[in-house]
Amino acid sequence: MKKPILPLFTLVILITGCRVISRDRDSVIVKQIFSEALTDTTSYRNLRHLCTKIGGRICGSPEAAEAVQWSKKLLEGMDLDTVYLQDCMVRHWVRGEDETVTVNPGSNNSFPLHACAIGGSVGTDKIGITAKVIEVKDFDELEKLGRDKIEGRIVFFNHPADPSHYYTFSAYGEVAAYRVSGAARAVRFGAIAVVVRSATLALDDNPHTGIMHYPDSGTKIPAVAIGTNDADKLSFFLKQDPELDLLIRLSCREYPETHSGNVIGEIRGSDRPEEVIAFGGHIDAWDNGQGAHDDGVGVIQTIEVLRIFRTLGIKPRHTLRVVVFMDEEVDQRGAKVYAENAIRDARYPVGDPRYRKHIAAVESDRGGFTPFGFSIDASQAQIEKIRKWKDLLLPYGIYMFDKGGSGVDIGGLKPLGIPLIALVTDSQRYFDYQHAATDTFDKVNRREMQLGSAAIAALVWMIDQKGF
Amino acid sequence: MKKPILPLFTLVILITGCRVISRDRDSVIVKQIFSEALTDTTSYRNLRHLCTKIGGRICGSPEAAEAVQWSKKLLEGMDLDTVYLQDCMVRHWVRGEDETVTVNPGSNNSFPLHACAIGGSVGTDKIGITAKVIEVKDFDELEKLGRDKIEGRIVFFNHPADPSHYYTFSAYGEVAAYRVSGAARAVRFGAIAVVVRSATLALDDNPHTGIMHYPDSGTKIPAVAIGTNDADKLSFFLKQDPELDLLIRLSCREYPETHSGNVIGEIRGSDRPEEVIAFGGHIDAWDNGQGAHDDGVGVIQTIEVLRIFRTLGIKPRHTLRVVVFMDEEVDQRGAKVYAENAIRDARYPVGDPRYRKHIAAVESDRGGFTPFGFSIDASQAQIEKIRKWKDLLLPYGIYMFDKGGSGVDIGGLKPLGIPLIALVTDSQRYFDYQHAATDTFDKVNRREMQLGSAAIAALVWMIDQKGF
Numbered sequence: 001m002k003k004p005i006l007p008l009f010t011l012v013i014l015i016t017g018c019r020v021i022s023r024d025r026d027s028v029i030v031k032q033i034f035s036e037a038l039t040d041t042t043s044y045r046n047l048r049h050l051c052t053k054i055g056g057r058i059c060g061s062p063e064a065a066e067a068v069q070w071s072k073k074l075l076e077g078m079d080l081d082t083v084y085l086q087d088c089m090v091r092h093w094v095r096g097e098d099e100t101v102t103v104n105p106g107s108n109n110s111f112p113l114h115a116c117a118i119g120g121s122v123g124t125d126k127i128g129i130t131a132k133v134i135e136v137k138d139f140d141e142l143e144k145l146g147r148d149k150i151e152g153r154i155v156f157f158n159h160p161a162d163p164s165h166y167y168t169f170s171a172y173g174e175v176a177a178y179r180v181s182g183a184a185r186a187v188r189f190g191a192i193a194v195v196v197r198s199a200t201l202a203l204d205d206n207p208h209t210g211i212m213h214y215p216d217s218g219t220k221i222p223a224v225a226i227g228t229n230d231a232d233k234l235s236f237f238l239k240q241d242p243e244l245d246l247l248i249r250l251s252c253r254e255y256p257e258t259h260s261g262n263v264i265g266e267i268r269g270s271d272r273p274e275e276v277i278a279f280g281g282h283i284d285a286w287d288n289g290q291g292a293h294d295d296g297v298g299v300i301q302t303i304e305v306l307r308i309f310r311t312l313g314i315k316p317r318h319t320l321r322v323v324v325f326m327d328e329e330v331d332q333r334g335a336k337v338y339a340e341n342a343i344r345d346a347r348y349p350v351g352d353p354r355y356r357k358h359i360a361a362v363e364s365d366r367g368g369f370t371p372f373g374f375s376i377d378a379s380q381a382q383i384e385k386i387r388k389w390k391d392l393l394l395p396y397g398i399y400m401f402d403k404g405g406s407g408v409d410i411g412g413l414k415p416l417g418i419p420l421i422a423l424v425t426d427s428q429r430y431f432d433y434q435h436a437a438t439d440t441f442d443k444v445n446r447r448e449m450q451l452g453s454a455a456i457a458a459l460v461w462m463i464d465q466k467g468f
Numbered sequence: 469m470k471k472p473i474l475p476l477f478t479l480v481i482l483i484t485g486c487r488v489i490s491r492d493r494d495s496v497i498v499k500q501i502f503s504e505a506l507t508d509t510t511s512y513r514n515l516r517h518l519c520t521k522i523g524g525r526i527c528g529s530p531e532a533a534e535a536v537q538w539s540k541k542l543l544e545g546m547d548l549d550t551v552y553l554q555d556c557m558v559r560h561w562v563r564g565e566d567e568t569v570t571v572n573p574g575s576n577n578s579f580p581l582h583a584c585a586i587g588g589s590v591g592t593d594k595i596g597i598t599a600k601v602i603e604v605k606d607f608d609e610l611e612k613l614g615r616d617k618i619e620g621r622i623v624f625f626n627h628p629a630d631p632s633h634y635y636t637f638s639a640y641g642e643v644a645a646y647r648v649s650g651a652a653r654a655v656r657f658g659a660i661a662v663v664v665r666s667a668t669l670a671l672d673d674n675p676h677t678g679i680m681h682y683p684d685s686g687t688k689i690p691a692v693a694i695g696t697n698d699a700d701k702l703s704f705f706l707k708q709d710p711e712l713d714l715l716i717r718l719s720c721r722e723y724p725e726t727h728s729g730n731v732i733g734e735i736r737g738s739d740r741p742e743e744v745i746a747f748g749g750h751i752d753a754w755d756n757g758q759g760a761h762d763d764g765v766g767v768i769q770t771i772e773v774l775r776i777f778r779t780l781g782i783k784p785r786h787t788l789r790v791v792v793f794m795d796e797e798v799d800q801r802g803a804k805v806y807a808e809n810a811i812r813d814a815r816y817p818v819g820d821p822r823y824r825k826h827i828a829a830v831e832s833d834r835g836g837f838t839p840f841g842f843s844i845d846a847s848q849a850q851i852e853k854i855r856k857w858k859d860l861l862l863p864y865g866i867y868m869f870d871k872g873g874s875g876v877d878i879g880g881l882k883p884l885g886i887p888l889i890a891l892v893t894d895s896q897r898y899f900d901y902q903h904a905a906t907d908t909f910d911k912v913n914r915r916e917m918q919l920g921s922a923a924i925a926a927l928v929w930m931i932d933q934k935g936f
Contacts, residue, residue: 034632034634038631038633163506163915164502164503164506164507166502166506166863166864166865201915370838370896372865395634397634397840399868426838426865428838428915428916429913429915429916432913445896445897445900447631447669447896447897451634451896
């Protein structure tokens, strides 16, 4: 006997019903993920260890090496299927003890400024550099002043970050260039050093470091950052006395490159083990702080994703891979070697044991603040697919699914054509701490960080379910 | 000559064009509002004064009286059209110096707990109460134990807040009852005092106060809150020794009621001066901290709304009224007198000089954290109207326009049938500080608070434009 054909409306009800059931199941799992992340304190304790026991860990430092070993051991204790190192060479810049900036040195009205060497800067000799200062707001003003006004002087880049931006990364983006390229631009006009207003919206006494770059050839002049209050103060005193002297003394220097690497941990996919969903943060951090928000949190959150899957007993279809990236801050060597390997592995023939295909990558490097959503570097179709999951995440404050940049550590995977996704967090406090001595464990709120772990885990789970 | 009638499509284009122009103008003004709020530091400096120069200011205290005078003077300096006080009587509870809770008093293994009297509690005599402790998780357990197990003992309510909630107010809502009604419930079974685990998700040594209520008649027993770490510790020690002694000594007491009041400031509407858009926060705050997040911020943000309108030269059509509410924490006397007046004023005949009609009210009392949107107690039609403005505010992270409760201080306006709106902020950190000694100025991020001011100002501006 032939089966009777289902009337159309019955079919519609069945299909709709299945969708509802599937959606209900999805929201149950997402709830479990958030509940697990908010209830368990393992990740917070891990962050405490990384920040307070290891501390600042710029690439090449003994602390960075310790952090790599610690991350590897942590992953090895998590019942994963694979844990391994991926080697790379890194630069080795050392700050040293002395980073003195003094107004009117040796005089009665001498006073020090809160200062730190900018990362990668050359140092001075033990006597330091004493010279007159020329203040500029931007590169245009530098060019206009020209060699005549600049030669033999210290250039003071004093460009306040614009507080009217809602998203603080926009404000940072407008001023970071003075730190990165200030020395390179000023030396063309004969400057002998640069002092840069810290790239932050905070008005305080914390100088912020970060990387700078010299041209491939030519003179390298020292570069130092000062706190924003002191930038205002120096500017004020320069108006009173444009001929005041400034002393800069820095003991930083560059050592030969050393061995380091990324740490990788995996849960093997049950269905498509050769297809990889990668997620990570960077373990290196500036030496003056503890690298809590930048980016201890990113490392801890993405390791937490694996713990959540294991604890909830979720067996992923694809291989889940956490990548503890090395050297985001200085030269992105870890990111480069990771991308090279990922692109090479995708070129092996399917069936070759070395064949691996990434289907998505997620980065957390915007601090351990309350997550708002994701910035997605992908095709419109890929973005639309991810946006379909919005309702599942909205109850947890994850409302943003914008096309945008992802992150420095996964950016090199662009040739793979996969969605590259950054966790977007509340940006208001990020630049209060970034690259400053105040980027410490106590500035991280446990729950805000946990919500970020959960947001990534939920996204990874949806990608694993729906594929790409 | 008759004018030619415009073809329909031209009309459509014109109307659509006007809408686009109007929307563009709206987003320009909203941008100006956010830019002004984020750039100017007046409100942050006002908050610093209120917190660090005046400090904790529970109703009836000299600090509360000082804060009222300070608020009035602040408003009088803002070139407003009206500034006045609205009197009310308030309770006057004083904590006193002594709030001792000691485990095993007088023995070798004696140790103190971090404790504070719960607001409104009776004190003890100078010797204090020493008794055995019975720990309960909830009221059900209390009832089950009954008089037999409870009489003559101190009841220890140890119900941890549930961290799995995303929205921390939900977690707080589940445990606040032990603080508010614990003593009233326990005394029925002959308890002689209660110790309550602080209503917070933080695990630390900060006890959190807050109001409690006694029944109208019967014995009043002392009630004290302890920090969450100490609650775990006491629970642990009780498992070792269920017969351990606990000493409670409190010098708090209630004085006769005193005069106080709300402070009100207005910009008179150019078009409909008798129609009022009200917004405010509460100036009273628990005495143990500085009342920064709860609710110095709410007062400062809503005063800032008027400053923004004045500075940008926006002349409102309706009267804009800031209300600095007195006594949210203890007995909501300010809210009651405000509501009574508002309802009475709406009953005068239109045209009577005393006639005033509220068209909307907004409250800020969820801390100075990054704003997410609004919780709206209104009809579906009113909510839909407000939701139409969503796109204007989304660029500033204001994405939430949910039907929900508004706030204690404006709740009494419900009979007016107007939209009652609460600013919703990121709740993750709120209960770390609420009612604890740690609710201090330094816990407020300037930009997060400024964004809240801007969100309220933008909403008020839209309400003023579109009416209700």
